[in-house]
Amino acid sequence: MKKTNLFWIILCNILGALLLGSWFASSPAAGYHGPWLALDKGIFYFFNRLLVESQAFAVFVGIINLRVFDVIAFVAMLAIFYSYYRKSNVEGKRWLFCIGVAMLVSAVVIKQCDHFLSIDRVSASVYFDKLYHDVNWVSQLSGLPAKDRSASSFPGDHGMMLLIFAVYMWKYIGADAFVKALGVFVIFSLPRIMGGAHWFTDVYVGSVSFVLLVLSWILLTPLADMFISWLEPKVPLKFFVKKRG
Template sequence: MTVKRWAALACCNALGAAMFLSWLFLPAHGFWQPLDDGVFFAFQQLIADSTAFTYFVAFTNLRPFDAIAFLCMLAIYLYHFRKADARGRRWMVAMGLSMMVAVVLAKQCDMLMHFERPSPTKYFIEQGVPALKVSTLTGWPAKDWAGASFPGDHGMMLLIFAAFMLRYFGKKTAAAAMAVAVIFSLPRMMSGAHWMTDVVVGAGSIACVVLSWMLLTPASDRIIACFEKKVPWKKFGRIFADDKP
């Protein structure tokens, strides 16, 4: 590894630790809580003012809508997969498996730092502060309530995908993947199912640490190489067969 890589690794870990520790140890979450409150009540005001926005938020928080995020990620992945030759397709599947390893590691961190932090709607309603629930306003089974919302695992998975796209496919693909991450992380914050810091601090700090060790070190490349070597590609048909006869 180069000095530049080591410096980037240290910065990512320091950033992740700083975000998490500042949220955890500052009294009443310090400067993060006013930001959380401001984001939540801004969306609450929009919900109160617009029926169309209320239904939009409810729709984007239905379970089937999550499948659209997956399809968007799949479309980005397949764009590169279709252009690859047999060797490239094997590498892409191995890269996808490496990404799953990162997801598992991030999920372990998620489980270790899982706090019983209620979502904004639940928190404020239990505090006697009126809060609008889009599921009640629309009658749709939209996600707008959670007993434990920190960290935001939905946003974390999207960040992992975007980071892998940046590492292996460059800035244009990463920009598309990051757009997917932002667009599909917002609905949970708009409905009050997640605080802003559930994604920014919770998912962001885990992503900074796990992904830096995966992508700024040779770890992911070695995992990919291992999968390329160990997976019995011939059993999966001609799509992975070498182009040579």
């Protein structure tokens, strides 16, 4: 492993630890206090009040919080990935397929780290409803079966997967792919925050910190490259040859 990579791994881990540590200071055990809570509360109520001010906005937030919208996020990721896949030769397509598998394995590994910490945090909507009884529910206002609550919201799984995809695009395809994937991350992690099923910090502290702490050891060491190199010869090239006729 290069010395420069070790520097970036250490830096990512320091940033991830500081980010997560700062959130723990505002965690349920600490009574939900501090600047992170102030930011979370401000963002939650900004969107929550808009729900009763505009029926059109309530319906819009209801639509983007339907389960089917998660499929649209997946399609957006797939479209970015496929735009590079279709331009590749047979060997390149197999290589990209193996990168996709590595992404999924990384997501499972990071999720296991999440389970290890076993952080329990109800969604912003549930928390503020119990505290103030003044929450406007997207599902009720829109009349749609929208996801507007969660019994365990930290870290944001949806945002974490989108972020893992973005970082993999940066590592293996380049800055252009990263910018597109980062746009998908921002756009498709927003609906749950707008609907109250996630706190802002579930995504921008939880997801980001876990990716910094764990994914840095996967992508900035030879681990991911070794896995892809191991998998490539095991996947027959014939699967990626376009059939004629």
